[in-house]
Amino acid sequence: MDIFGLLNMVCGLALFLYGMHVMGEGLTSMSGGKLEGILETLTRSRIMAVLLGAGVTAVIQSSSATTVMVVGFVNSGIMRLSQAAGIIMGANIGTTITSWILSLTGIEGNNLLVQLCKPSSFTPVLAMAGVILLMFTKSEKKHDMGTIFIGFAVLMTGMEMMSDAVKPLADVPAFTNMLLMFDNPILGMLAGLLLTAVIQSSSASVGILQALCVTGAVKFSAALPIIMGQNVGTCITALLSAIGASRNAKRAALIHLYFNLIGTVLFMLVFYAIHAVFPFAFMNEAASAAGIAVIHTTFNVSATLVLLPFSHLLERLAIMTIPDDEKTERIDDFQLLDERFLSTPGFAVEQCRVVTERMAGLTREAIFEAIDLLDGKAYSEEQAERIQALETKIDRYEDSLGTYMVKLSREKLSTEDGHTLSVLLHSISDFERISDHAVNLLDSAREMHGKKLSFSPKAAAELHVFSQAVRDIVSRSFDSFQNSDVEMAKTVEPLEACIDDINASVKSRHIERLTSGQCTIQMGFVLMDISTNFERVADHCSNIAIYQIQVPKDEYDAHEYLLRVKRQHHEEFDQEELAYERMYQLPQ
DSSP, X not given: OOHHHHHHHHHHHHHHHHHHHHHHHHHHHHHTTHHHHHHHHSOSSHHHHHHHHHHHHHHHTOXXXXXXXXXXXXXXXXXXXXXHXXXXXHHHHHTHHHHHHHGGGGOOOSOHHHHHHSHHHHHHHHHHHHHHHHHHOOOHHHHHHHHHHHHHHHHHHHHHHHHHHHGGGGGOHHHHHHHHHTTSHHHHHHHHHHHHHHHTOHHHHHHHHHHHGGGSOOBHHHHHHHHHHHHHHTHHHHHHHTTTSOHXXXXXXXXXXXXXXXXXXXXXXXXXXXXXXXXXXXXXXXXXXXXXXXXXXXXXXXXXXXXXXXXXXXXXXXXXXXXXXXXXXXXXXXXXXXXXXXXXXXXXXXXXXXXXXHHHHHHHHHHHHHHHXXXXXXXXXXXXXXXXXXXXXXXXXXXXXXXXXXXXHTSOOOHHHHHHHHHHHHHHXXXXXXXXXXXXXXHHHHHHHHTTOOOOXXXXXXXXXXXXXXXXXXXXXXXXXXXTOHHHHTTHHHHHHHHHHHHHHHHHHHHHHHHTTSSOHHHHHHHHHHHHHHHHHHHHHHHHHHHHHHGXXXXXXXXXXXXXXXXXXXXXXXXXXXXXXXXXXOOO
């Protein structure tokens, strides 16, 4: 092979690896996190776990990605270790689909149907279709489909370039002599293991081996141990991803290693024991791309059939390797924001939504409990400490979510996921500010309790109406957020306008009572603090609702939205506001 042949081989390898990457990205993007959600929820049965693991891996074309995802699930506490074992086994079966696709390059024959099945015949059509979908359509799904087509075309082009480049090596004695070394099962396994560990993809390393088969110098006796080593080498990705994870996540990565290691040892022992007694004639034959696919599939299916009934033993072995200690690991919401999920952005966005909804639930709890302390419920230090603890936890939610979502925003997101992420990013600061106002209200309740102060009957009645309106706007905005209910979100702004009027009325009435001597200046300060906090809570609720209405339309100016609503729909808006004013009319 001359320098130009070497360059062609390197170029073919680059195109092959890039095409596999692009196709995998397109497939992952097209799934939109749905496949990952299925994995999370439908893995109670071991058989179902295997089938789902195989199916998801066949779709996203990467057993490493599936296994890393599973490590993330276990680390987050949303999947048990026993469920992970079945998915990992299924992932090994699913990854073999790539070798079957690549084996199409070895099809030979003059029949029209055979010719049409050759990649050189249909790859150009797919490439052109992919370009058309990317350049002349606006649908995101069609763009993903175009990316898949182009990725596949680049993958197959790279495969053919590699095959053409290595063909002359068949006449190079040094190359054929080097391959004879791999007839030794140990050396063959080490070679396959190292190659796969370096490129971190068993599918890619098997593809490279299939490309070398065109030289006719790769015998099955060398190919078989290399394939076994490739199955062990693919575990490196999951092991690396488990660094710094929980004990159970590390155990999930170890199950992947033990499954492939034990399966390989058993397969090799049985195969070579039979071969020693009844020699397999095909071992001295030149390996073909299809033959590589057969071996790859046979091993993974056989290993799964043999080891699936003993998956609990693999689990125990992983637990023995990483035993429990006296300290109990606690799984919390923040572990759902696992950086392993960033490689599947659609699912990561869903995790952000789940965690943000829990943050919203804690915020609602904090503000309602603070209102309770002002609305007739007896003050207790225990409840006060609980509100303080909720506010501290909500601060942590905002920090963790904000940091994670900024990282996620750099990934390739679908339009829908991008809108969802934007709504979440905008909303978390408002949830956090509402929890701050809950603490401010708590401070007012604590001051009244410590100084034994109380409102006049009229002021108490007005505050009760005010607090009911605030409860209503919190419920409407939070419910619309959690249910993605845009129509309910539209009912928030008229109520916010009503609360502004209530706030103004409460303050003016207080001044009247102050001038007539019915209220003290000290209680006036407390009342002003409470009413100001109520009004600002309503403002933040308004923001939360506006994000849900505007962001899907790619509009981000809240002020402009409010002006437009009040200008274009003023009659409907005024009627809704009037209905709220009747509902929350202050007592005379």
